[in-house]
Amino acid sequence: MREAMLPVYAPPTEVFERGEGMRLFTTEGDAYLDFISGIAVNALGHAHPRMIEALNDQAHKLWHTSNMFRVPAGEQLAEKYCAKTFADQVFFTNSGTEAIECALKTARKYHYVNGEPHRQEFITFTGAFHGRSFGAINAGGNPAYLEGFGEPMAGFRQLEFGNMEAVRNAITKDTCAVLIEPVQGEGGVREVPVEELIELRKLCDETGTLLIYDEVQCGAGRTGKLFAHQWADGKADPDIMAVAKGVGGGFPLGACLVTEEAGKGMKPGSHGSTYGGNPLAMAVGNVVFDTLCEDGFLEQVQQVAGTLKQGLASLKDRYPELVEDVRGKGLLTGIKLKTPNKALQVKARDHKLLCGVAGDNVLRLAPPLIATDEDIREAINILDACLADTSPEDTA
Numbered sequence: 001m002r003e004a005m006l007p008v009y010a011p012p013t014e015v016f017e018r019g020e021g022m023r024l025f026t027t028e029g030d031a032y033l034d035f036i037s038g039i040a041v042n043a044l045g046h047a048h049p050r051m052i053e054a055l056n057d058q059a060h061k062l063w064h065t066s067n068m069f070r071v072p073a074g075e076q077l078a079e080k081y082c083a084k085t086f087a088d089q090v091f092f093t094n095s096g097t098e099a100i101e102c103a104l105k106t107a108r109k110y111h112y113v114n115g116e117p118h119r120q121e122f123i124t125f126t127g128a129f130h131g132r133s134f135g136a137i138n139a140g141g142n143p144a145y146l147e148g149f150g151e152p153m154a155g156f157r158q159l160e161f162g163n164m165e166a167v168r169n170a171i172t173k174d175t176c177a178v179l180i181e182p183v184q185g186e187g188g189v190r191e192v193p194v195e196e197l198i199e200l201r202k203l204c205d206e207t208g209t210l211l212i213y214d215e216v217q218c219g220a221g222r223t224g225k226l227f228a229h230q231w232a233d234g235k236a237d238p239d240i241m242a243v244a245k246g247v248g249g250g251f252p253l254g255a256c257l258v259t260e261e262a263g264k265g266m267k268p269g270s271h272g273s274t275y276g277g278n279p280l281a282m283a284v285g286n287v288v289f290d291t292l293c294e295d296g297f298l299e300q301v302q303q304v305a306g307t308l309k310q311g312l313a314s315l316k317d318r319y320p321e322l323v324e325d326v327r328g329k330g331l332l333t334g335i336k337l338k339t340p341n342k343a344l345q346v347k348a349r350d351h352k353l354l355c356g357v358a359g360d361n362v363l364r365l366a367p368p369l370i371a372t373d374e375d376i377r378e379a380i381n382i383l384d385a386c387l388a389d390t391s392p393e394d395t396a
């Protein structure tokens with residue numbers, strides 16, 4: 001019974017019972033083209049044979065021991081993350097929120113063991129989304145997500161997105177870290193230009209401030225690089241990074257990646273998780289990571305992303321009275337609309353195309369990374385038909 005669910009979500013009536021690649025199928029047998037993939041989660045699409053095999057094999061062997069024992073597949077996955085990123089060490093979690101919590105705690109502990117325990121303030125940005133725990137809603141700063149949950153926590157300072165001058169002025173001897181999504185998801189699919197990331201890195205270096213990236217949504221190959229900040233070619237590496245969503249491909253998995261230096265305060269007992277890094281998640285996480293790293297995989301994502309970008313640009317050209325802007329990076333894209341985003345989302349769903357929405361009246365598209373040019377054309381054609389059927393006067 002739907003009434004038995006705490007009504008914090010308002011899903012449509014369709015019920016999906018099966019998925020395959022780019023498609024989801026309802027109990028009625030209707031097929032939908034999935035261009036949101038559980039909000040940037042199903043990176044390899046639905047029911048990927050290698051993921052099923054890895055999960056099944058592991059399910060027959062061992063599900064859980066807790067981190068009081070070694071999990072070899074976790075050690076392997078951590079080593080792979082470190083080999084392909086700035087990181088030296090990894091903590092596994094079950095979600096993005098938990099990865100953020102680990103990042104925030106790691107940053108404060110770093111300054112604490114460095115003899116600067118007063119460095120507690122996190123600098124964050126308008127439009128940010130970092131999850132739903134008390135720490136994460138305070139980091140995100142969205143008034144709607146904070147309302148009714150008590151006094152805002154001390155130690156978070158929010159600056160205007162894209163205002164580098166404000167960052168320069170805001171960093172003090174009490175600043176702990178700058179926390180930023182290289183591409184904002186929830187906030188409206190807004191990319192931080194690579195030059196700004198490089199400048200943030202410099203500012204942090206000059207002031208002994210830690211740089212934390214939230215790549216929960218924009219990581220895992222979504223922008224056409226393994227992680228979005230890697231478009232800066234090593235010139236804007238963070239000290240700490242939270243990932244989740246796509247890295248598990250649909251199995252609950254997140255991680256907090258750190259440099260040895262940034263992680264130096266974290267010792268036995270500093271942090272923990274019962275389920276984080278469990279054998280099932282590690283089995284799937286290894287397959288997802290290996291697939292993302294296969295020769296040509298990310299190049300294919302970049303190529304298809306180019307097709308999507310072109311398609312969206314053509315929609316903007318054809319419907320200037322409806323489309324204000326197209327934005328994003330790689331296969332994390334948004335259409336900023338002049339008519340309500342949710343109305344277009346519903347219309348697309350009526351045409352069997354699943355899209356998301358984001359802040360700033362954006363329709364969000366985040367298809368599985370296995371999307372082909374043909375899938376892109378199909379989606380663009382459906383959106384074209386939906387826009388053709390929309391009037392600038394439509395309000396809901």
Ligand SMILES: *Cc1c(COP(=O)(O)O)cnc(C)c1O
Pocket residue numbers: 094095096097098100129130131132181185186214215216217218244245
């Ligand atoms: C989804 C998201 C989170 C939270 O992840 P959960 O797995 O829902 O806890 C954090 N940061 C960003 C950027 C996200 O998109």
